[in-house]
Amino acid sequence: MKKLSLALCCCLISFLSFSQTNKSGLAIIPEPVKAITKPGEFTLPKNITIQASSKADILPVTAYLKSKLAISTGALVTVKSAFPVPATIKLMLNTKADTVLGKEGYHLWVGKKGIIIKANEPAGLFYGVQTLIQLLPKEIESTEVHHIKWTAPLVDITDYPRFKWRGLMFDVSRHFFTKEEVKQYIDQMVRYKFNVLHMHLTDDEGWRIEIKSLPRLTTVGAYNVKKIGEFGNFSTPTPDEPRTYGGFYTQEDIKELVRYAKERFLDIMPEIDVPGHSLAAVVSYPELSCTPGADQYQVRSGERTMGDNTLNPSSEKTYAFLDKVLTEVAQLFPFGYVHMGGDECNKAYWAKSDSVTALMKRENLKTYEEVQSYFEKRLEKIVESKGKKFMGWDEIIEGGLGPNAAVMSWRGIQGGITASKLGHEVVMSPTTFAYLDYMQSDRVTEPHVYATLRLNKSYEFEPVPDSAESKLILGGQANLWTEQVFTFRQVEYMTWPRGFAISESVWSPKDKKSWGNFYPKVEKHFARFNEAEIKYAPSVYDPSFDAHMGADSLIRVTLTNEIPNLDIYYSFDNSYPDKFYPKYTEPLIVPKDAVQLRVITYRGKEPIGRMVTMPIAELRRRLGRGRQ
Numbered sequence: 303m304k305k306l307s308l309a310l311c312c313c314l315i316s317f318l319s320f321s322q323t324n325k326s327g328l329a330i331i332p333e334p335v336k337a338i339t340k341p342g343e344f345t346l347p348k349n350i351t352i353q354a355s356s357k358a359d360i361l362p363v364t365a366y367l368k369s370k371l372a373i374s375t376g377a378l379v380t381v382k383s384a385f386p387v388p389a390t391i392k393l394m395l396n397t398k399a400d401t402v403l404g405k406e407g408y409h410l411w412v413g414k415k416g417i418i419i420k421a422n423e424p425a426g427l428f429y430g431v432q433t434l435i436q437l438l439p440k441e442i443e444s445t446e447v448h449h450i451k452w453t454a455p456l457v458d459i460t461d462y463p464r465f466k467w468r469g470l471m472f473d474v475s476r477h478f479f480t481k482e483e484v485k486q487y488i489d490q491m492v493r494y495k496f497n498v499l500h501m502h503l504t505d506d507e508g509w510r511i512e513i514k515s516l517p518r519l520t521t522v523g524a525y526n527v528k529k530i531g532e533f534g535n536f537s538t539p540t541p542d543e544p545r546t547y548g549g550f551y552t553q554e555d556i557k558e559l560v561r562y563a564k565e566r567f568l569d570i571m572p573e574i575d576v577p578g579h580s581l582a583a584v585v586s587y588p589e590l591s592c593t594p595g596a597d598q599y600q601v602r603s604g605e606r607t608m609g610d611n612t613l614n615p616s617s618e619k620t621y622a623f624l625d626k627v628l629t630e631v632a633q634l635f636p637f638g639y640v641h642m643g644g645d646e647c648n649k650a651y652w653a654k655s656d657s658v659t660a661l662m663k664r665e666n667l668k669t670y671e672e673v674q675s676y677f678e679k680r681l682e683k684i685v686e687s688k689g690k691k692f693m694g695w696d697e698i699i700e701g702g703l704g705p706n707a708a709v710m711s712w713r714g715i716q717g718g719i720t721a722s723k724l725g726h727e728v729v730m731s732p733t734t735f736a737y738l739d740y741m742q743s744d745r746v747t748e749p750h751v752y753a754t755l756r757l758n759k760s761y762e763f764e765p766v767p768d769s770a771e772s773k774l775i776l777g778g779q780a781n782l783w784t785e786q787v788f789t790f791r792q793v794e795y796m797t798w799p800r801g802f803a804i805s806e807s808v809w810s811p812k813d814k815k816s817w818g819n820f821y822p823k824v825e826k827h828f829a830r831f832n833e834a835e836i837k838y839a840p841s842v843y844d845p846s847f848d849a850h851m852g853a854d855s856l857i858r859v860t861l862t863n864e865i866p867n868l869d870i871y872y873s874f875d876n877s878y879p880d881k882f883y884p885k886y887t888e889p890l891i892v893p894k895d896a897v898q899l900r901v902i903t904y905r906g907k908e909p910i911g912r913m914v915t916m917p918i919a920e921l922r923r924r925l926g927r928g929r930q
């Protein structure tokens with residue numbers, strides 16, 4: 303009896319010591335609600351059988367898993383729908399709904415004899431499959447066959463999302479990205495259980511969706527002049543430079559993307575950004591502008607200046623135009639919401655317009671914010687007449703919000719708090735945590751944007767501020783604007799790893815989030831991305847620089863790493879430091895005549911960060927301005 307209880311005790315201790323996710327070495331992003339690991343592992347056999355129902359809505363899940371396993375394991379993967387059969391992996395829909403799991407949750411068991419994923423809905427099975435893939439060796443991400451032991455740890459996972467809106471926004475207007483690239487983006491998103499792709503389809507630099515009743519939007523509005531360098535500082539296009547750069551999605555392309563997304567349980571929300579950011583529409587149909595001479599405008603190519611890029615809120619032609627656009631857009635996208643922009647409307651041109659002045663008099667509008675509000679409320683009615691819900695950036699609150707408008711809060715969280723208190727639905731997507739176009743480490747290394755957002759700050763994203771009406775916060779989203787993003791490789795670089803951080807903020811329970819748990823997982827996912835040949839930013843390994851002037855008039859530089867246990871080596875003599883150079887241990891005093899500080903980060907003997915060159919003149923410029 304004594305022996306038995308001792309054995310039981312040992313079992314319990316070893317079980318408990320394995321039951322915390324990170325001690326067990328699991329590296330699932332986003333962190334699941336509950337994961338209990340047990341000693342041991344399951345090895346995939348040479349011939350894999352997936353057992354799943356042949357119901358139409360499960361087929362995409364089965365096909366996805368089959369192809370993922372077949373490509374990198376080289377195994378023969380067979381799908382069987384008959385029950386019961388001995389199977390390696392069973393995908394099962396609950397006959398009686400499990401109330402804990404909801405529509406998107408799942409249970410995943412990896413046992414000694416096989417794997418079972420159970421869910422209430424196919425979406426849950428799909429997310430269970432994503433987690434299973436993350437349990438397998440990193441080579442599962444490869445497109446080549448690997449002859450390795452394909453093991454998964456024994457584990458029992460219960461998981462479901464915190465929010466129903468888990469989005470990324472992709473700006474395909476500033477630079478156009480092809481249909482195939484959008485599909486790649488979707489594939490990357492769903493690995494991390496995102497379920498809304500917000501496509502920013504129109505802006506000053508291009509109109510990207512075919513509207514059959516308004517053909518000039520794409521024959522004229524989809525093209526500008528190709529420029530390379532720093533967007534916003536480009537030379538003014540000359541008449542001999544070809545206007546052939548850009549492109550658009552045909553309606554068939556859009557249908558294909560919507561289908562592709564649906565098979566991956568992701569919705570696409572279109573954004574038609576009006577009344578500002580509308581130069582491509584104005585160039586295509588100059589009668590939409592309230593400014594004389596708009597017929598001379600051209601689609602912007604990233605040059606510094608631009609004419610009136612707003613629609614005329616006082617003209618019926620504008621509303622007739624929007625009605626036509628929305629008739630077609632609403633038919634193409636099954637998602638319930640259409641985003642109508644509303645951000646950064648330059649009202650200076652409205653102030654010069656007699657027609658807008660007359661509108662203000664007629665409608666008793668006192669400010670230009672109220673003019674925008676008049677416009678938004680009419681627009682909301684048009685959107686609703688097409689059977690959709692109206693969403694806009696938080697500027698739409700300013701002159702008074704329409705009755706049912708949903709708000710995407712980007713200028714911080716206050717807009718979202720205010721809108722939720724007024725009874726409106728909100729998606730949080732604040733610049734402070736969720737702007738993927740911002741630089742990821744110091745501006746001396748990253749392509750220039752006006753602000754920085756490091757991974758550890760992104761990871762602090764909390765979609766529900768204390769004072770908000772929490773029931774109305776649908777979830778959160780990160781936004782990738784692409785002014786400075788010229789290629790799809792750079793899209794990946796900007797999105798990952800901050801996308802990992804956002805996925806955990808919108809899926810995982812708040813109390814499951816911890817930076818100490820998260821960053822080792824990020825590094826494991828870097829290794830997976832290496833296999834998948836997806837680019838990511840290694841910026842997390844580059845230090846932050848803080849400069850201040852000492853009483854002795856010499857500059858002090860403090861270097862800070864985002865993750866612990868890294869060593870920084872440096873030089874002031876213009877040579878390239880390595881681990882035989884001085885190691886950073888305390889703030890550096892910049893020698894009086896030094897022209898640059900070079901640093902590189904190591905983990906043990908391995909260089910892990912990039913060689914960062916910081917001109918001393920740049921440090922001088924920053925003095926007193928805080929961390930960059």
Ligand code: ACM
Nearest residue numbers: 645646695712781
């Ligand atoms: C925005 O970033 N202008 C919504």
